[in-house]
Amino acid sequence: AQTVTQSQPEMSVQEAETVTLSCTYDTSESNYYLFWYKQPPSRQMILVIRQEAYKQQNATENRFSVNFQKAAKSFSLKISDSQLGDTAMYFCAFVRPTLNDMRFGAGTRLTVKP
């Protein structure tokens, strides 16, 4: 079974600083996708960043970047220059293409402090 583990239930960071959220996953597959979703208090699930397992280069989206370690099955999210609007729940997710069995971690609640 594919599992996704987020070991940090809560984190906080000062505005403008950098924070890293951890995620590990378990799979025997070689082809899959990993995601970070943000869920602010509005409950809307917003895709932050996506990583294809076959790509060695780490994905980046503006202030968001990942550290993808395939051998270690680790997929951490780095948020640079944190902003108050980054306060939200962050979910790591895993999916196998064509199987659509997206699995989510339990989430990390991030609070950005002014």
Place this chain on the structure above:
Amino acid sequence: DARVTQTPRHKVTEMGQEVTMRCQPILGHNTVFWYRQTMMQGLELLAYFRNRAPLDDSGMPKDRFSAEMPDATLATLKIQPSEPRDSAVYFCASGRPGTGDYEQYFGPGTRLTVT
């Protein structure tokens, strides 16, 4: 700005009543997913459709839950009869042809409370 829409946004009902939640996927998207989010279980995939055909509903309690796509612009999730343990936020997500298997756009969710 195309978005997935869900109605109602909030629903409070009594145990035993039928509940129907609706989802309008983004125009042109051909995959639709239903998820349930609870504090205890987190986000769980209930069912998904491609080109209106149900491909997997193994995550859905079969005795009381049913999911359908009457047409390409409407997906429904029905609970009959509802129970307090069904209280959760239900999300619909849709995906484009070719990428819908791994790129999903979520709706705002329906918060269901069963008393």
